[in-house]
Structure formats: structure tokens, C-alpha cells
Amino acid sequence: MPGHASEAAVRRLPLYYRQLEELERRGTVRVSSGELAAQMGSTASQIRQDINFFGAFGQQGYGYNVSELKAHLAKILGLDASYTLVVAGVGNIGHAIVNYRGFADRGFRLTALFDSSAALIGSSINGVPVLDAAAMPAYLAENPTDIAVICTPAHAAQATADTLAAGGVRAIWNFAPVTLRVPRGVAVNNVHLTDSLLVLSYKLSHGEA
Amino acid sequence: MPGHASEAAVRRLPLYYRQLEELERRGTVRVSSGELAAQMGSTASQIRQDINFFGAFGQQGYGYNVSELKAHLAKILGLDASYTLVVAGVGNIGHAIVNYRGFADRGFRLTALFDSSAALIGSSINGVPVLDAAAMPAYLAENPTDIAVICTPAHAAQATADTLAAGGVRAIWNFAPVTLRVPRGVAVNNVHLTDSLLVLSYKLSHGEA
């Protein structure tokens, strides 16, 4: 793959993957870009462009083999790798993330939780220990970690990100309502729940609903 | 405002709003588009374009008054309105949403929760009652509802969306990993947590981190 896939295209890959899972579950063997587009409210052209960036996985006159394309996408998405994951901040959303079933299935290994509340430190959730946030640098030095989930309060998020980056974490999944500044080489993906709700509020009040 | 704001621009408005809240908190009185851009990792041009679509809120040679611009954005985002909100599906994320403090501050009134588990029906969380999912049509007929949050399992999400739309809900905040089909006139905003994590996985495995 020459160049780089656009951010927008990359964000569509998991949707394709999900749709293919669904088709496979239903026992569908082949699918054309046109069918996929109809099912997903997209366009055949866009789907072929997105997929073709990574390789010619289809067959003229036939379309795509569902299982085959799904396997290609799994590999493209890095689902064949195994990544270690920690969660910083075991509050409201932190808890929900920890209780999420499905990390393991997709190759994510949740290895530690961090919090600064004495009430939580030392306990464990779903078999994953809650460690003192102050011990994070030492932990990361001992346990190479790929991805960190930031669920701390807003005021603590940037300092947490700094510690994580310094500790070698390469990807941050940020739930704190803060625009993080991270060194080059660290990927950030934001889930700003309140922002997302405000977009709905905007649409409601502008009659776009 | 003629025409329509682009989806991308609308999604940036909450970020501007958040940054202005922060500046106001710090006691900053004025800010230029250039300063905002530097703080948010954006560009001055884009910020001026985004804001100017809604009105000329700045002053040449001066910039923007922080509180004034924030107030304009609040109104644009619909934060002066009061929207009623229900949550369908009180599982893992559903719980986190219900426990989220900050709806009330922003004019969102959480009025009811729905679930189909007998263990939950009849109980209440944070003073909000959990009703039988089967009673949703009747509830919506009695209690006009603006926004619904879908936190059901994937297999129940589309049917829930259908019921909500039929009941007059105009905006759906969807946490289920499903591409919903809704009638025209219903806005949907998806928060696909797994998809979001897969984007990080992609970036890790492609050295974009």
C-alpha cells in the first residue's frame, strides 16, 4: 500500500468489518460492492476505493467472498496482533470499559487499571488489579503497554497522557473531555461523549433532525 | 445562516465551546482566532470560517470576547433549550450514561430508563425509574421525548430505534454496534466504541502511531 489511507477511510474499515461479520453470521457467501453499499447506506464506488487501497480482494463479475474479505480486513485492522491495554481512571466510564466483554476476542489484553482513590487501589475488577496511579511509570517500565484508555477527570488527563507517553505507550483512547497534546509517534483517538451529545442538540435545534 | 453548516464544522463547535469554557475559567477576556488555533491544534482560517458561518461575532483588530463568543456558541448548539432524554438498555454503558453528571447542567432532562430485564424493571437509578421496554410506545405517547440513547444489545437496537422513531423521538444517540436505519427527520449520532478502538489498532499496526 503506497501513501497513506485517509483518516475518513480508516474510520470506515471497522464498519465494513462489522457488516461482513453480520453477513457471515447469516451464511452469505458472496457480496458485491453495490449490495454492501445498499446495506450500509454508502456507495459502491466508495467501498471499492476504500478496499482497493489495500489490495484487489474481489473478483470481476463475482464480487467479494465474504469470509475472505473479512479475513483481509481483520489483518488490515491489526486484529491478528495482540495488544496490551491499561485503563487510567476507574470512575464512571472507566468501569464500563473494564466490564466490556470483547477485548479478549479481538486480541486486546487488559492488564492493569490505575486510579488514585485509596478505596479502589488494591482491589480488582474482573480479575484485573487496580494499581496506584502514582505507580504507573514503574508499571510501564516493567510491562510494555501498547494502548492506554484515559478515563480520568478532565484536570488529570493531560498529566496522565504525559506519563503514558513517557512510559512508551503508543496509542491513547481518550474519554476525558480534553484536547490532549502528545508527542509525535503517539496516536490518539478521542471519544468525547458530551461533544457527541451536543451535536445532536445542535441538529435538534436547527431542524436537521 | 444560509445553506447548511458542514457535518465536519458542526462536530468542531463543541470543541470550540469547551476551549472557551476553559479560557473563561482561567479568566481570559479576549482571544484571537490564531491563539485559539494554537491552543487547539487547528488553523486560524478554519476557526474563522466555522464561526463566521453563524455570524460576525468578532471585532477587527481585537479578536473575540471569550464570554460573548461562548454565549453565542451555547445558543448555536441549542444549550439554551431544554431537551428530554430517555435511555433504552440499562446494561454496561447504559449505566455509565445514567450516572453521567452534567446532563442537567446542559439542559438535558433524563426522564426514564427502559430495559427488558425483570430484575431491573421497577427499580430506579439516580431517581430515574426503569420501565419495561415493552411499555415504551405508551410512555412516549404520554411523554414527548426529544432524544433517546440506545444502549441495548446489537440484536435489539434496530427494533428499539423503530419504536422510538414511531413514538416521535427526533434524535438517537446510538451506542449499539449497528448501522441503524431511521426515517428521514430523525437524527442519529453513533458512538461505536469497538470501531473506535479498532482505528487505534489499525494505526498501531501500520506504524501511524
Added chain:
DNA sequence: TAGATTGTTAATCGATTAACAATC
């Protein structure tokens, strides 16, 4: 083979960025 559908290039569209005159 004829029909279908991909892979891929070209055309269009929209969003971002740059530039600059207006003006505080």
C-alpha cells in the same frame, strides 16, 4: 460467450487553506 462486477482512472464536488481588503 454474454453478463456482471471489479479495479482504476478521470471528473466533480466540497472542505480547507491562503490571501487580503475592511475596519476596529
Added chain:
DNA sequence: TAGATTGTTAATCGATTAACAATC
């Protein structure tokens, strides 16, 4: 006034869509 910075138009860039030859 001189300096700064907006509001706004024009230029650029990138992403989406359309078209079609390749080919299964």
C-alpha cells in the same frame, strides 16, 4: 494614526463520485 485581526473571497487540496476498460 498605525497595528492588528476579523470577515470574506479566491485558490488549493483532498475526498467522493462517476465512468469505463479489464476480466472473471
